[in-house]
Amino acid sequence: MSTKDYLLLTGLAAIWGGSFLFMRIASPVLGPVLTTDLRVIIASIVLFAWLRITRTPGLWREQWRHYLLAGVIMSAFPYLCFAYAALHIPAGYSAILNSSSPMFGAIFGAIWLGETMTPRKVAGLLIGMAGVTLISLRGAVMFDDSFLPAVLACLIAAASYGVSGVYLKKFVHGPGPVAIATGSQSMAGLVLLGPALLAPVPGTLTLPVAGAVVALAVLCTAVALIGYFKLFARVGPTNAITVTFLLPPFGMLWGFLFLGEAITLKMLGGCALIIAGTLMATGFKFPRRPPGDMRPSSTDGAH
Numbered sequence: 001m002s003t004k005d006y007l008l009l010t011g012l013a014a015i016w017g018g019s020f021l022f023m024r025i026a027s028p029v030l031g032p033v034l035t036t037d038l039r040v041i042i043a044s045i046v047l048f049a050w051l052r053i054t055r056t057p058g059l060w061r062e063q064w065r066h067y068l069l070a071g072v073i074m075s076a077f078p079y080l081c082f083a084y085a086a087l088h089i090p091a092g093y094s095a096i097l098n099s100s101s102p103m104f105g106a107i108f109g110a111i112w113l114g115e116t117m118t119p120r121k122v123a124g125l126l127i128g129m130a131g132v133t134l135i136s137l138r139g140a141v142m143f144d145d146s147f148l149p150a151v152l153a154c155l156i157a158a159a160s161y162g163v164s165g166v167y168l169k170k171f172v173h174g175p176g177p178v179a180i181a182t183g184s185q186s187m188a189g190l191v192l193l194g195p196a197l198l199a200p201v202p203g204t205l206t207l208p209v210a211g212a213v214v215a216l217a218v219l220c221t222a223v224a225l226i227g228y229f230k231l232f233a234r235v236g237p238t239n240a241i242t243v244t245f246l247l248p249p250f251g252m253l254w255g256f257l258f259l260g261e262a263i264t265l266k267m268l269g270g271c272a273l274i275i276a277g278t279l280m281a282t283g284f285k286f287p288r289r290p291p292g293d294m295r296p297s298s299t300d301g302a303h
Contacts, residue, residue: 095251124280
């Protein structure tokens with residue numbers, strides 16, 4: 001990869017790591033449902049404008065059913081789970097647990113795509129599970145009874161990302177990745193619109209909260225997805241997926257700097273185990289030389 005690619009990769013990790021910070025700011029005030037719905041609606045508007053500017057066909061009539069299902073499993077459901085978790089656990093915890101999504105992708109790929117589960121992959125899954133267990137244990141930072149449900153919500157969200165990657169590989173063909181992102185965000189906004197209108201709003205909207213929502217939607221969703229797919233097209237899936245492994249350090253860093261959240265040895269150890277296990281479970285190998293011209297074959301690995 002070139003220096004420009006490395007900068008883009010690091011920038012994306014910093015942006016996506018910031019999404020957990022913005023959810024920690026917005027969810028306690030607006031509630032998880034409204035926070036998530038505003039995120040996907042605003043993001044879909046930006047992405048739709050991008051499609052128009054680039055004159056990319058959306059293939060709405062042909063693909064709307066896939067967009068609907070992808071919107072639920074790739075956007076609405078996992079975003080909602082993370083927004084709920086943001087009420088109860090630090091941003092760094094959510095970012096660390098999110099990094100297990102490629103590991104879930106390996107599991108579902110073996111189940112539904114017939115991908116081989118080698119001893120190395122099985123060992124990686126066990127190591128990743130050990131990291132999740134370490135993160136889930138109560139440590140120096142005390143949490144209430146909502147701690148474990150919040151951890152479970154993050155794992156369900158990560159699993160949902162794994163399912164969505166397999167689904168897109170198996171069933172969705174034709175539209176480009178940005179079109180899929182636009183369609184899925186739009187459908188997620190429609191699905192959540194009714195619940196968002198009915199859900200209670202715990203607090204009062206302030207300028208910082210509004211700024212967090214806009215940053216979450218525009219920067220951490222729309223702009224990040226566009227940037228990710230550009231990187232995907234330039235360096236290929238193996239290199240692009242490394243952004244997932246860079247999220248936890250930034251999630252912990254932003255939570256520490258802006259919310260005063262603690263970074264514990266247990267978090268660092270669990271993070272190391274999850275990332276190591278994911279690398280093994282996905283069969284990831286760092287390239288020995290810069291790749292040639294590689295084009296995206298799916299949207300797997302985008303979060």
